[in-house]
Amino acid sequence: MDEEEEVTGAAAVLKQQQRREKKELQAKIQSMKNSVPKNDKKRRKQLTDDIVKLEAEMEERHEQELEALAKSQPDQTSMDSVVNGVTSLDLESPALCQQSRVSKAQKRRDKKAALEKERDERIAEAEIENLSGARHLENQALTHSLAVRQLQIKQIPSDGHCMYRAIEHQLKEQDNALTLSNLRSQTADYMRQHADDFLPFLTNATTSEMFTEEEFEKYCTETANTPAWGGQLELRALSHILQAPIEVIQADSPLIVIGEEYSSKPITLVYMRHAYGLGEHYNSVEPLVTTSDDG
Template identity: 60%
Template structure:
């Protein structure tokens, strides 16, 4: 016997189709705009963001309306059942089929799946309207003008070093053979041997005083041996270790350039404030892919 789809399943299927259709439309819009037309590309980015937000708002409203209708129907049914129980509870119980434990498990699993889909839909709406999505749009626009795109790096505490490692590999630098552990060790050693260049920028968060010698040594030890998050001080040390300039692209601030005294091709990183629930994160970049080739890959 063919299984009948519920209203929630039908609506979810409709939403998936509309999202797929929108993505196809967006791709068509992108293909129609010349890559060197910066003004039109900027307008396109804004149009795409509005289309995505409008569709998410529409989906959210449809989900809310369906939930309201479902709650109303459940209330009507429950009231009717209560009346039937009052009029003849024993007869009604005799006519009702007994629900097996297996059926109860299936019903519970189905309810959990529907709740999960609802949470996903709500999260998608919040993401499209939230700072993370807006940050992504701004970065995509900045990188697009440079014919670059983000290449994701895992968020494991080593993201800055992994991003540097990837850039070295893309440029076929001999240092690309260095592991993350080795990059950390060399960074820590440089900071230890040039403490005067770094100590003034490190302060105790509780007292506000500049780090003591012991506190600075612990900072360098954590940098070397743990997944301690790296920042601008470590990047400064890395430019000296690698003798390469490093540039960091941000959504809402000018690009940071470190190590401009070196003439080599710069390593390019992307700094994201809202990439994950934990907050700050570094990614690397790669050449912008042709949409047609990206679909085939």
């Protein structure tokens, strides 16, 4: 493979990688859309802003990668003169072949090193920016609040099920076998059976009117069968279902306790506003692990 073919091959690999990243981003965006209720205008607007930002960041990064690859390509005129200059030499010479192989290998290493350096610089810049960002400050505050209680954050995936997965994790720690699917279906059933307790708090995003019976039934069906995001209404239903108080720890607000009438061991969740692109997210907690514990 000559130098021109090598460069062409590198460009093809990069473009293939970028196409794959675009597909992965589209899948992530679809998951983000599914996790936000259609009637939540505020979060849908934030979702649109976040999607635009994610797409713009990827497009900018892809342009930078292509520019970096273009800069690493050898000047074609120089390559032609080199090729023409050696046509009269013995191309089968072992020394010449060895020199050619070493040169190509070195160029590949140099190109790889340049791309890694650029990536490291981007990571360093992002880390510096994050130190003063809302996400970092929120995480610091939560870490401190939890450490006082000898707890730490247990990370939960951001897939629309986070609140239910966090509760599922807490229940497993208490030897309760209820699964995410159980929690969702029981929450929907409880809300249907106690509609008068929940309907006044659910309104149509377009008309601002209280949900009709049909809209309420659709809401309950989505709660049971889709990755619809759960909030305070669902936590209220779950506290009654589990006969347990549910604590919600936040960075910038006092502790919220739902189901204070119950005396059993509380379920403790962490509510984060800046954890991911969409902002709102629930994590679980686990006992704090310290250096001495590891030892």
